[in-house]
Amino acid sequence: KGPDPDLVTIVERMATVKHKILVLSGKGGVGKSTFSAQLSYSLAAMDFQVGLLDIDICGPSIPKMLGLEGQEIHQSNLGWSPVYVESNLGVMSIGFMLPNPDEAVIWRGPRKNGLIKQFLKDVYWGELDFLVIDAPPGTSDEHISIVQFLQATGIDGAIVVTTPQQVSLIDVRKEVSFCKKVGLKVLGVVENMSGLCQPLSVFRFMRTTETGEQKDMTEWILSYMKEKAPEMLDVVAYTEIFDSSAGGAGRMCSEMGIPFLGKVPLDPQLCKAAEEGRSCFSDDKCRVSASALKMIIDKL
Numbered sequence: 001k002g003p004d005p006d007l008v009t010i011v012e013r014m015a016t017v018k019h020k021i022l023v024l025s026g027k028g029g030v031g032k033s034t035f036s037a038q039l040s041y042s043l044a045a046m047d048f049q050v051g052l053l054d055i056d057i058c059g060p061s062i063p064k065m066l067g068l069e070g071q072e073i074h075q076s077n078l079g080w081s082p083v084y085v086e087s088n089l090g091v092m093s094i095g096f097m098l099p100n101p102d103e104a105v106i107w108r109g110p111r112k113n114g115l116i117k118q119f120l121k122d123v124y125w126g127e128l129d130f131l132v133i134d135a136p137p138g139t140s141d142e143h144i145s146i147v148q149f150l151q152a153t154g155i156d157g158a159i160v161v162t163t164p165q166q167v168s169l170i171d172v173r174k175e176v177s178f179c180k181k182v183g184l185k186v187l188g189v190v191e192n193m194s195g196l197c198q199p200l201s202v203f204r205f206m207r208t209t210e211t212g213e214q215k216d217m218t219e220w221i222l223s224y225m226k227e228k229a230p231e232m233l234d235v236v237a238y239t240e241i242f243d244s245s246a247g248g249a250g251r252m253c254s255e256m257g258i259p260f261l262g263k264v265p266l267d268p269q270l271c272k273a274a275e276e277g278r279s280c281f282s283d284d285k286c287r288v289s290a291s292a293l294k295m296i297i298d299k300l
């Protein structure tokens with residue numbers, strides 16, 4: 001029996017892609033797609049040629065996070081063309097193929113695997129510096145087939161996104177052991193939604209007077225700051241919200257001997273950027289999360 005012809009095509013397709021990074025998570029809702037989207041924006045802003053491939057078949061959120069809802073894929077004689085956000089940032093997602101975004105995608109394993117294979121085989125990316133692949137959460141059959149295909153093309157490795165809670169970290173251990181079993185390098189773990197980051201403008205500042213009354217001092221404090229130290233109005237308050245005594249993802253990484261890439265805070269501005277389909281790097285209100293993401297990306 002000769003080599004699998006699909007695999008041969010995938011290897012040929014991927015020959016023009018320098019680096020392939022798989023983004024994984026143990027659970028859904030931890031920010032894997034948000035991270036994949038912002039990683040892609042950031043690499044593109046560094047003038048790399050970037051592709052973002054969304055194979056989270058049951059919950060494709062990448063089109064919305066890149067402001068590409070309702071776009072369609074075009075076919076050329078070279079294959080399916082990605083949808084471009086910028087000339088150096090192309091996106092491909094199952095979301096572009098679904099007629100109704102509210103409809104649930106209920107597909108069984110073989111059909112999902114077939115589509116993933118088709119994505120790897122038929123998309124014409126051209127020359128890319130980076131292909132960021134947003135995978136479904138967990139460790140399923142699809143993961144095994146994705147990894148097998150990508151390994152044949154020389155994948156760099158996986159980044160695992162988690163939140164600091166123990167329940168999420170337990171699943172990360174599983175994800176890391178999956179990577180070890182299938183021989184996929186773990187590039188590192190990102191702890192997302194780590195602490196809460198808020199601008200001062202969202203707070204009410206209260207004072208209890210001698211008579212026990214609660215007095216709202218917000219206006220007074222803000223106008224005082226505006227007059228005396230206007231730069232203080234740009235200060236953001238950072239709060240730890242999860243119990244950090246167990247050490248979070250950082251400690252888990254050192255125990256498991258894998259790189260810890262860093263923490264991204266829970267940031268309303270980052271959430272807003274994702275909802276509106278923008279890069280958080282272009283939003284100066286999102287400075288804390290953007291600089292955290294930047295540090296992570298520099299470590300890759």
Ligand code: ADP
Pocket residue numbers: 025027028029030031032033034035061192193264265266267268270271272274275289
């Ligand atoms: P996953 O891909 O792991 O299922 P998503 O990336 O879709 O998770 O994120 C789930 C929700 O949480 C989205 O609405 C996203 O905007 C929000 N979110 C993710 N990370 C952050 C963060 N660091 N700060 C604020 N909101 C976030």
